[in-house]
Amino acid sequence: MREMAMFDVIVRGGTVVDGTGAPGFAGDVAVKDGRIAAVGQVSGEAKRVVDAQGRVVAPGFIDPHTHFDVQLLWDGAARPALEHGVTCVVPGNCSLSLAPLKASDRKAVVGMFQQIEEMPPEAFTTAFEWTWEDFAGYRSALEKGLSINVAPLVGHSVIRLWVMGPASQERAAFPDEIAAMQALLRECLEAGAVGLSTSFVDLDEHGRPVPSRYAQFEELDALCAVLGEFGRMLQVVPEFYATDITIARIDQLADLSIRHDIPTTFSPLFDTLAVPDNAERAIARVEEQFARGARVWPQMQTRPIDISFSLLRPSLFFARLPRWVRILRQPLEQRVAALNDPDTRAKMLADLGSDGGEAMFGRLVARGGDACPPEYVGKTLSEIAGLRGQPAGLALIELSLENGLDVAFLSAGQGHQSTDRIGPMLAHPLVHIGASDGGAHLASFSTYGDTGYLFSEFVRKAGAMSLEKAVAKITSETADIWGLKDRGRLATGQCADIVVFDPDAIARGDELPAFDMPGDGMRYVRAARGVDTVLVNGEVAYAAGAYTDSRSGVVCV
Amino acid sequence: MGEDALEEAVIVGADIVAGHDGTAELVVRLLHPDGSEHPVLLDEDTGLKLMEACGASGLEDLYGQSWRRILPQA
Numbered sequence: 291m292r293e294m295a296m297f298d299v300i301v302r303g304g305t306v307v308d309g310t311g312a313p314g315f316a317g318d319v320a321v322k323d324g325r326i327a328a329v330g331q332v333s334g335e336a337k338r339v340v341d342a343q344g345r346v347v348a349p350g351f352i353d354p355h356t357h358f359d360v361q362l363l364w365d366g367a368a369r370p371a372l373e374h375g376v377t378c379v380v381p382g383n384c385s386l387s388l389a390p391l392k393a394s395d396r397k398a399v400v401g402m403f404q405q406i407e408e409m410p411p412e413a414f415t416t417a418f419e420w421t422w423e424d425f426a427g428y429r430s431a432l433e434k435g436l437s438i439n440v441a442p443l444v445g446h447s448v449i450r451l452w453v454m455g456p457a458s459q460e461r462a463a464f465p466d467e468i469a470a471m472q473a474l475l476r477e478c479l480e481a482g483a484v485g486l487s488t489s490f491v492d493l494d495e496h497g498r499p500v501p502s503r504y505a506q507f508e509e510l511d512a513l514c515a516v517l518g519e520f521g522r523m524l525q526v527v528p529e530f531y532a533t534d535i536t537i538a539r540i541d542q543l544a545d546l547s548i549r550h551d552i553p554t555t556f557s558p559l560f561d562t563l564a565v566p567d568n569a570e571r572a573i574a575r576v577e578e579q580f581a582r583g584a585r586v587w588p589q590m591q592t593r594p595i596d597i598s599f600s601l602l603r604p605s606l607f608f609a610r611l612p613r614w615v616r617i618l619r620q621p622l623e624q625r626v627a628a629l630n631d632p633d634t635r636a637k638m639l640a641d642l643g644s645d646g647g648e649a650m651f652g653r654l655v656a657r658g659g660d661a662c663p664p665e666y667v668g669k670t671l672s673e674i675a676g677l678r679g680q681p682a683g684l685a686l687i688e689l690s691l692e693n694g695l696d697v698a699f700l701s702a703g704q705g706h707q708s709t710d711r712i713g714p715m716l717a718h719p720l721v722h723i724g725a726s727d728g729g730a731h732l733a734s735f736s737t738y739g740d741t742g743y744l745f746s747e748f749v750r751k752a753g754a755m756s757l758e759k760a761v762a763k764i765t766s767e768t769a770d771i772w773g774l775k776d777r778g779r780l781a782t783g784q785c786a787d788i789v790v791f792d793p794d795a796i797a798r799g800d801e802l803p804a805f806d807m808p809g810d811g812m813r814y815v816r817a818a819r820g821v822d823t824v825l826v827n828g829e830v831a832y833a834a835g836a837y838t839d840s841r842s843g844v845v846c847v
Numbered sequence: 848m849g850e851d852a853l854e855e856a857v858i859v860g861a862d863i864v865a866g867h868d869g870t871a872e873l874v875v876r877l878l879h880p881d882g883s884e885h886p887v888l889l890d891e892d893t894g895l896k897l898m899e900a901c902g903a904s905g906l907e908d909l910y911g912q913s914w915r916r917i918l919p920q921a
Contacts, residue, residue, distance in 0.1 A: 530867055532888065564862045564874040565886045595865035606863050606871035606894050612904030619899070705865030734869040 295334030297322050298828055301790060302332075304342025308780040309349040311762035319347055321786040324828035324842070329780055338830065340823050342790050348761045349778050350377025350439075350787030350824065351741045352768040355525075355557050355589055356728035357381060357407050359388045359442070363418035364808070366435035367837055370738050371728050373818040374798070375789035377826050378777060378846060379728060382443030383557070384527050385489040385502040389428030389444070390452050390474060396420065399448060401495040408732040412809025426481040429845050436843030437831045439787065441774055443525055444478040446488035446502035446513065458501035459494075468512045475516045482847045484772060485523030486513055490539070492527060511546065518550030523772055528556045533568045540575045544584035553771060557589030558725035560706045561715065569715055576720050587771055589724035590715060592744045593798075595705035596735060598657060601625070601687075601695040613641050626695070629687055639683050646681020648672060654686070654699040659733070659803030659812040661696035662689070668800065671699065700735075700801075709747055713754025716744070716763070722771055723763045732813035739798025739816035746797035757793055774846060785846070786828035795820030854880035856914040861906040866890060873897065877914050893917075 299321040306329060307314040318332035328334075351374070358368045359381040368379050381387070386402055400414045414420075422428045425444060432440060450458040453470045463471065475486060488502040488510065517524055524546065528539040536559075543554040561569040572588060579586050599605035601618060608614040617628045617638065628634045642650055651671050658667030666674050666689065675685040690697050706712065715721055723744065727737045741764055748754040755763075769778030776785045799817035807813055824832040829842035860876030873894030877885050889897060900916045903909050 530888065558867065560867070562864050562874075564864045565888070595867065596869060597863075597865045597871045598869045599871065604895055606873055606891050606898075609861075609863050609871070609873070609894075609898070609906050612908070615898070615904045619895075701865075704863075704871075707865075731868060 295320075295328075297327055297332075297334055297336040299338045299340060299786075299825065299830070300332055300334070300336040301340040301342050301347050301788060301823075301825075304345045304347035304790060305793075306780060307346050307348045307758050307761045309762055309765035309778050311758050311766075314346065314758060319780055319788060321788075321825065321828040324786055326780060326782055326784045326786050328782060340790060340830070340833075342822075344792070345790050345822055346757065346761075346793045347780070348375075348789050348791070349765040349780050349784075350789050350826065351375045351764045352378040352380075352772075352774065352778060353726050353728055353741075354380045354555070354722065354724040354768055354772060355383050355726055357383060357386070357730035358440075358728060359386070360403060360407070360409055360413055360417075361729050362432055362436065362440060366841060366843060367437040367831065368729065369806075369837070370815055370817060372438050372824055372826075372837070373821060373832050374739055374741050375791060375796075375818070375821050375824055376438065376741060377787035377789065377824060378439035378441060378774065380441045380443060380484060380772065381729070382445055382483070383487045383525055384492055385445045385447035385487050385500055386492075387428075387443060387445035387448055387487070389422060389425040389448070390478060391448050392423055392452060393420075395448075395451050395455075398451065398494075402447065402492075402500055405495040406492060407730045408734060408813075410807050410809045410811030412811065413807060417808040424481070425478040425483060429482050433845060435841055436845075437837070437840055438826060438843045439777075439846040440843065441484040441772060441847050442482070442845065443485050443487040443523070444475065444483040446486055446505065446510075447500045449474050449478075449486075449513075450501040450505065454501075459498055459504060461504060462506045463509050468509050471509065472512055472516050475513055476519070479516070479520045479522055482845050483522070484774075484847045485525060486517055487525040489527040491529055507542075511549075514546045514550045514552060517552045521552060521773060524552055524554045526554070526556045530558065530560060533565065533571050536568075536572050537575045540572065540579060540586050543586045544579035544582060547584040547586060548582065553585040553587065553773070555587040555589055555722060555724075555771070558727075559588040559590045559721075560595070561708065561712050562705050563708060573715065573718060573721065580720055587720070587722040589722045590712070591706065591725040591727075592712075592716065592723065592740045592748065593726075594703040594707035597701045597704045598698050598734065600660070600698045601629070601690040607701065611641055613638055622695075626691065629691055635684075635687060638687070639681070642683040646675075647683025647686065648675075648681065651682045651686055654701055656689075657698040657700050657801070657803065657814070659805075659814065660698050661693035662698070663693070668802065709752045709754070713748050713752045716748055717755040717759065722768070724768070732807065732811070734814070736801045736814040736816045739818065742796050742798040742818060742820070745793070750794070777846060786825055788823075788825040789821060790823040792820040792822065856880070858909045858912050858914060859884065861909045863906070864888070875909065
């Protein structure tokens with residue numbers, strides 16, 4: 291009599307979408323020792339059985355552009371990324387990482403992180419013990435508490451800062467400094483970095499270009515030669531919307547890719563109706579460069595871009611309302627006086643038309659996380675106006691005045707918003723779905739849930755691609771682009787990163803403020819919808835709406 | 848401006864777009880002397896400065912203005 295196989299976990303009775311793009315099929319997935327042990331009709335028993343009836347069973351999603359470098363030190367799940375089905379994140383983008391970094395340079399890099407990620411200062415002083423300087427030390431600190439897998443980039447700016455000190459933000463590097471940067475990058479790659487990130491656009495907290503922007507081409511070329519020794523990735527932030535500069539960057543990346551036999555990726559690539567040929571020209575150039583043998587992957591996000599503003603600062607949001615622009619441009623004291631003045635206010639409201647601003651402002655949403663009274667948070671200005679018995683324009687002014695002008699409003703979908711245009715681009719074989727910026731822009735907007743939005747908007751609503759294709763785009767294709775071994779597929783021997791979700795319900799939740807950052811810092815988040823269970827390296831990390839105590843994440847490079 | 852000054856690019860269109868960081872940004876379309884048109888994206892601060900330099904209270908006020916207004920005036 292044959293002995294029944296004993297597994298750690300069996301995910302039973304779901305539709306297996308294996309990450310390759312092949313059609314889903316009814317089956318089970320069995321896990322043993324952190325790896326997938328069987329896929330198909332699995333007989334045997336397991337210590338834990340996950341019921342996947344009516345659900346899709348897919349490889350865990352991989353997010354290739356995040357800034358979770360700091361958060362991962364106190365939150366190894368990169369919440370809420372994991373609950374959205376993301377089992378691997380790539381932090382260290384945009385030239386910034388937390389290693390290698392001398393203790394004496396921490397203050398400078400913290401300033402850059404605060405500028406780019408909007409991370410509260412307490413995150414760097416109270417939430418973890420800063421014990422490392424080199425990349426291996428950072429890796430060790432990370433690995434103490436991971437629930438999610440991490441493939442960290444090393445930042446060009448911190449490599450430059452280590453070698454050149456303050457001169458890293460003053461001048462080009464000398465040959466001996468470039469050689470030192472090469473040696474340092476080599477050390478980081480040996481310690482588990484998945485590649486190098488650099489930026490051509492980012493600024494520090496003083497408005498100065500970050501160190502990587504002072505590098506001449508010879509420096510970048512020399513660093514790419516080191517990446518070539520390992521076959522690792524170069525990530526860059528190009529000049530957004532400046533199409534011709536983006537194309538020049540694509541050409542530059544292509545030359546580096548071919549010369550050093552490395553993959554490269556640039557992020558983000560946006561679509562905008564104001565410059566309608568921006569993305570399509572960039573993609574056309576990418577096609578031409580791939581035909582030459584280069585690997586230049588444009589990263590495109592799924593979510594539209596929203597505009598947010600308050601009356602505390604001037605905003606171009608009002609650029610179609612000349613009187614409002616003139617008033618809101620005034621110093622704060624005069625601005626408040628003007629908004630309180632009955633004659634001025636009457637003229638402002640008259641500018642909005644006979645509907646009192648309903649058409650112009652009615653769909654704005656009070657974001658919360660500021661001085662807005664809780665009863666209005668998450669409501670549209672139209673709803674708030676109804677509750678207050680006022681026209682929308684007057685509600686906007688009075689609600690702002692009642693709360694020191696510290697009430698932020700959101701105008702949704704003002705950029706990268708056309709599903710009809712973006713769907714085919716996301717489905718394009720050379721477009722890399724990513725650029726979520728997870729863990730950045732904390733107090734400005736939510737960077738979580740882009741994978742849910744991919745399914746709800748582009749698979750279910752628009753039919754821009756099949757569910758299987760969407761899964762492949764954010765699993766096997768991402769793993770292959772980044773060289774993540776044994777990730778991204780449901781196949782025997784692969785690492786058991788698995789997500790179980792409802793194909794009819796997976797989506798991103800509403801954007802809400804949360805005060806869960808160190809020092810009661812605020813950020814905007816979106817909860818997951820339709821995700822039942824997430825396994826990381828064979829252990830259940832999230833199930834039935836709750837995180838487990840699992841610490842099975844690894845640095846997976 | 849001297850009589851022999853070269854022709855300049857002028858603004859012939861303007862629109863607001865959402866910036867990567869959630870701010871409102873300004874895209875202006877430039878008409879060059881050779882007849883070609885080209886969009887330029889300005890971040891919120893630069894866009895507000897351009898409107899101020901042009902004395903513009905609305906997008907339409909930018910139309911026909913010299914692109915040189917983007918630079919601080921001596």
